Amino acid sequence: MGMDFKLTEEQIQIRDIARKFAVQEIAPLAAEIDESSKFNWPLHKKMGELGLIGMTVPEEMGGGGLDTLSWCLVIEEIAKASTAVSNYLTLSESMLNYISHLGSEDQREKYLAPIIDGELVCSFAMTEPNAGSDAGAIQATAKLEGDHYVLNGQKMFITMALQAGLFVVVANVNPGLGKDGIRTFLVPKNTPGLSLGKQLDLMGIRGTEAAPVYLEDCRIPKENLLGSADGFENVMKGMDGPGRLGAASQALGLAEAAFDAAMAYAQERSQFGRVIYTFQDIKFILAEMSTEIEAARGLICKAAWRRDHGLSYTKETSQAKLFAGKMCVRQVSNAMQILGGYSYSKEYPMERFYRDAKIHQIWDGTDQVQKIIIAKELLKEMK
Amino acid sequence: MNIMVCIKQVLDNASVPKLDPATGRVVTEGVETIANPFDLNALEGALRLTDVHGGEVSVITVGNEECKTVLKLGLAMGAAHAYLVKAPDGQEQDSWSVSYLLSRAITSLGPFDLVLCGKQAIDDDSAQVGGSIARLLNMTQVTYVEEIQEVSSESITVKRAGNSGSEIIAARLPALLTCEKSLGEPRYPTLKRTRMANRVDIPALDCTEIGADPDRAGALVKVQMVYAPEPRQRGELLRGEPEEITRLAVARLVEQKII
Amino acid sequence: MPNPDYQGVWACLDQADGKISGVSLEVLSAARRLADMLSVQASAVLLGHSVDGLAAEAFAYGADRVYVCDDEKLKDYRAATYGKALESLIRSYRPAIILFGATNNGHDLASRLAGSLGTGLCTNCVRLQQNEEGMLIASRPVYGGSLMENVACGGARPWLYTIHQNAMEPLEPQDGKTGDIIPVKMELEEEDACAKVLKIIPAILGEISLTDAQIIVSGGRGLGDAKGFTLIQELADTLHAAVGASRAAVDAGWIPYAHQVGQTGKTVSPRLYIACGISGALQHLAGMKNSDVIVAVNRDENAPIFSAANYGIVGDLYQVIPVMIEEFKKVMAGR
Numbered sequence: 017m018g019m020d021f022k023l024t025e026e027q028i029q030i031r032d033i034a035r036k037f038a039v040q041e042i043a044p045l046a047a048e049i050d051e052s053s054k055f056n057w058p059l060h061k062k063m064g065e066l067g068l069i070g071m072t073v074p075e076e077m078g079g080g081g082l083d084t085l086s087w088c089l090v091i092e093e094i095a096k097a098s099t100a101v102s103n104y105l106t107l108s109e110s111m112l113n114y115i116s117h118l119g120s121e122d123q124r125e126k127y128l129a130p131i132i133d134g135e136l137v138c139s140f141a142m143t144e145p146n147a148g149s150d151a152g153a154i155q156a157t158a159k160l161e162g163d164h165y166v167l168n169g170q171k172m173f174i175t176m177a178l179q180a181g182l183f184v185v186v187a188n189v190n191p192g193l194g195k196d197g198i199r200t201f202l203v204p205k206n207t208p209g210l211s212l213g214k215q216l217d218l219m220g221i222r223g224t225e226a227a228p229v230y231l232e233d234c235r236i237p238k239e240n241l242l243g244s245a246d247g248f249e250n251v252m253k254g255m256d257g258p259g260r261l262g263a264a265s266q267a268l269g270l271a272e273a274a275f276d277a278a279m280a281y282a283q284e285r286s287q288f289g290r291v292i293y294t295f296q297d298i299k300f301i302l303a304e305m306s307t308e309i310e311a312a313r314g315l316i317c318k319a320a321w322r323r324d325h326g327l328s329y330t331k332e333t334s335q336a337k338l339f340a341g342k343m344c345v346r347q348v349s350n351a352m353q354i355l356g357g358y359s360y361s362k363e364y365p366m367e368r369f370y371r372d373a374k375i376h377q378i379w380d381g382t383d384q385v386q387k388i389i390i391a392k393e394l395l396k397e398m399k
Numbered sequence: 400m401n402i403m404v405c406i407k408q409v410l411d412n413a414s415v416p417k418l419d420p421a422t423g424r425v426v427t428e429g430v431e432t433i434a435n436p437f438d439l440n441a442l443e444g445a446l447r448l449t450d451v452h453g454g455e456v457s458v459i460t461v462g463n464e465e466c467k468t469v470l471k472l473g474l475a476m477g478a479a480h481a482y483l484v485k486a487p488d489g490q491e492q493d494s495w496s497v498s499y500l501l502s503r504a505i506t507s508l509g510p511f512d513l514v515l516c517g518k519q520a521i522d523d524d525s526a527q528v529g530g531s532i533a534r535l536l537n538m539t540q541v542t543y544v545e546e547i548q549e550v551s552s553e554s555i556t557v558k559r560a561g562n563s564g565s566e567i568i569a570a571r572l573p574a575l576l577t578c579e580k581s582l583g584e585p586r587y588p589t590l591k592r593t594r595m596a597n598r599v600d601i602p603a604l605d606c607t608e609i610g611a612d613p614d615r616a617g618a619l620v621k622v623q624m625v626y627a628p629e630p631r632q633r634g635e636l637l638r639g640e641p642e643e644i645t646r647l648a649v650a651r652l653v654e655q656k657i658i
Numbered sequence: 659m660p661n662p663d664y665q666g667v668w669a670c671l672d673q674a675d676g677k678i679s680g681v682s683l684e685v686l687s688a689a690r691r692l693a694d695m696l697s698v699q700a701s702a703v704l705l706g707h708s709v710d711g712l713a714a715e716a717f718a719y720g721a722d723r724v725y726v727c728d729d730e731k732l733k734d735y736r737a738a739t740y741g742k743a744l745e746s747l748i749r750s751y752r753p754a755i756i757l758f759g760a761t762n763n764g765h766d767l768a769s770r771l772a773g774s775l776g777t778g779l780c781t782n783c784v785r786l787q788q789n790e791e792g793m794l795i796a797s798r799p800v801y802g803g804s805l806m807e808n809v810a811c812g813g814a815r816p817w818l819y820t821i822h823q824n825a826m827e828p829l830e831p832q833d834g835k836t837g838d839i840i841p842v843k844m845e846l847e848e849e850d851a852c853a854k855v856l857k858i859i860p861a862i863l864g865e866i867s868l869t870d871a872q873i874i875v876s877g878g879r880g881l882g883d884a885k886g887f888t889l890i891q892e893l894a895d896t897l898h899a900a901v902g903a904s905r906a907a908v909d910a911g912w913i914p915y916a917h918q919v920g921q922t923g924k925t926v927s928p929r930l931y932i933a934c935g936i937s938g939a940l941q942h943l944a945g946m947k948n949s950d951v952i953v954a955v956n957r958d959e960n961a962p963i964f965s966a967a968n969y970g971i972v973g974d975l976y977q978v979i980p981v982m983i984e985e986f987k988k989v990m991a992g993r
Contacts, residue, residue: 416804521922523800524781534741539853556856561858562761569856580923581916620809620810623795623809627804627805638959
């Protein structure tokens with residue numbers, strides 16, 4: 017009896033709260049959020065009130081003090097209704113993880129509560145025109161001048177930048193040191209020298225209001241340095257949160273939404289005098305979809321379980337993210353095949369699912385980056 | 400202001416209840432349960448009152464240990480206290496006995512300014528417990544409350560769905576109200592309160608503790624049989640030109656003197 | 659076992675604005691039939707102010723006797739005063755069975771009495787019959803109409819029943835029939851009421867209440883927006899019908915909750931129910947499937963509503979309803 021696949025009663029309760037909220041509050045707005053491409057503050061605040069933001073932040077810091085698995089279950093449910101809205105949660109959790117791990121007491125005091133309450137959005141300003149997954153290539157600079165750092169640089173694709181009140185900016189204090197000069201800084205939105213570009217017109221995850229962030233002689237007090245000045249490794253530790261498993265759970269949720277729609281449709285729709293589910297071509301697709309969805313769930317749960325038990329989870333997380341992302345794109349495509357013409361109409365959510373799916377092979381480390389990480393971990397295991 | 404809200408655990412209405420052919424009763428084993436929706440509207444109404452006027456909301460139910468689930472939900476939504484009333488062993492329950500047990504329990508736990516119930520439970524659709532409790536407790540009784548308008552230390556003004564329209568009623572406290580859905584969509588339980596509720600040790604009160612006579616706490620109305628109503632015959636499906644099929648349908652209604 | 663101390667069947671009548679309500683005539687007719695079945699007398703109870711003129715109608719619908727409690731303090735229905743008056747009547751005259759209308763006031767009063775008398779109450783009865791052993795069996799819908807149950811009262815008398823609207827046909831009135839009128843004087847104090855009716859907001863003029871309606875036209879999600887209900891209202895007006903709605907339409911904020919038909923709304927059983935753009939979720943079906951005739955309009959021919967419909971029109975409601983209005987207008991004009 018070494019293995020137990022049962023969720024605890026509490027995990028089920030938490031999942032069910034998220035499920036109900038997703039079905040009743042988010043799903044009816046999902047199409048509108050997608051079409052308008054607007055961040056939905058009322059939903060974000062309600063999720064804060066419910067306690068869905070900061071679930072994995074320790075209780076003594078005002079968070080939920082919950083396990084990674086509970087959080088993954090919530091992300092999965094929210095993502096079934098809207099990938100964009102689920103991204104509000106994953107980004108917030110990552111930033112909270114960053115600040116709670118690296119932040120000084122003052123910084124935690126000041127910023128954790130408003131983010132957890134859903135009053136403040138914090139964005140992550142790392143990606144640059146020439147630096148995405150390769151953090152070492154970051155060109156933004158932070159120069160210490162007396163009591164201040166002066167930041168300069170350009171950040172790209174910054175999710176929720178237009179609604180953020182706070183940015184975690186990644187910059188280099190000494191470009192000569194390469195990646196060892198990388199530091200992170202807390203930069204409030206109204207800091208002179210920080211400006212935002214035009215909202216990106218994205219294919220999917222619309223409603224996340226991503227935009228470029230420009231830093232021009234942006235002066236911030238020295239205390240806004242996040243984490244000690246110890247360098248790159250420390251910065252990376254801040255990123256070692258549950259975020260990537262959340263991304264995998266988002267892919268899982270979206271795949272499930274597509275599957276649910278296809279399954280329901282296959283049982284309602286009749287062609288040639290038969291319900292189409294009775295055709296082998298259709299039911300085999302559904303059988304396979306369901307199998308792959310379960311496989312992704314297994315990988316995610318295992319990685320979450322390892323994290324919750326203090327075991328290494330880097331490889332498992334990347335495996336889960338890699339598999340779930342690819343799987344999601346396949347399943348949405350399969351579901352479209354079953355729905356046929358209906359799936360192509362904007363009247364139904366499937367075309368949104370299709371546009372939302374591809375991001376799962378791109379963000380939070382592309383498939384290729386995940387493979388690099390997995391391969392690196394494999395090599396470590398050999399040693 | 401102190402408010403008691405009575406909650407009933409009912410079968411989840413997402414699916415049609417199944418009949419056990421052997422017993423002629425509804426299958427309850429292994430079926431999902433929920434809190435009676437109207438009771439949650441009542442709870443929401445109570446919480447809104449204490450949000451504004453202060454005081455505490457308590458929740459109570461009659462049943463077995465499993466019924467603690469609805470009490471935990473009540474706590475997770477914002478109730479401060481929860482009580483389970485254990486029905487005496489071997490006694491079948493009906494609206495009367497539940498009213499009796501609740502009235503005794505409320506007396507022993509009170510005083511309360513208000514007692515709130517849903518207008519009816521969605522399983523037996525009886526609409527009976529609220530009025531009976533009110534009489535047993537000699538409380539002012541207002542049923543089918545659509546809206547709470549004003550509260551003072553002595554009275555409450557509500558809008559009630561009467562037989563020939565809505566009535567605005569000023570009722571003396573303490574009062575028992577049964578509540579319509581319009582009293583408020585139940586708030587979501589927060590994660591924090593949900594987990595807190597899991598750790599609360601909910602007291603289970605028996606007849607002695609609430610001063611009830613176990614011999615009176617049995618059903619007066621006995622169920623003889625439960626059965627499915629005659630299924631409706633599937634009728635005629637009309638397809639084609641909208642105008643044509645509509646005229647056809649109207650003609651059928653006229654032919655059969657339905658119009 | 660019949661208790662010889664308690665005799666006869668009573669019908670407790672609802673009245674408003676000098677008229678006995680429709681459901682009360684059904685209740686009285688049911689009391690008459692039940693009294694005949696049990697070979698006892700049927701009596702009517704009239705509580706209110708200036709109600710003595712209504713006794714004639716009660717006799718016409720089958721009462722052998724009418725108890726009239728006329729008191730200024732009974733002008734408005736209130737649980738405490740009506741309850742007190744009826745309790746005292748019961749203790750004096752000891753009926754074996756009392757029937758009420760399954761209305762809000764009927765349930766309010768009956769449940770209060772059940773509490774004070776400690777006797778059995780069966781609500782929403784659609785049938786009252788004796789079985790082979792002479793037990794009085796009440797049939798009532800449960801689970802929003804998904805199931806039926808047969809129940810029997812035991813223990814002390816009187817037994818209380820509320821009678822579902824449109825379930826028991828009223829008798830043909832026999833004009834000129836008379837009987838005993840028993841005026842009853844009550845010692846009621848305004849203090850007893852504990853509640854004051856400050857204002858009555860009558861249902862909007864011309865608006866027919868869902869539970870009384872013979873015909874209901876309902877709209878659902880398929881309407882697309884709140885404006886769709888203008889069309890539903892127009893069809894309802896043409897047919898002198900009430901307007902109903904599915905939960906989806908109510909939740910979307912297109913129409914007030916008072917119009918919701920279904921398990922968490924109202925259970926209805928009109929002669930004709932026209933469902934427009936309603937897919938037919940379980941909870942909705944449970945609340946309307948006892949309608950005599952159901953007409954459903956829906957674009958999706960697989961919609962579950964069609965399984966309950968006598969006539970299913972597969973099509974866009976915005977094309978169908980205008981034609982319906984036009985056709986029904988012709989029919990109504992011919993009357």
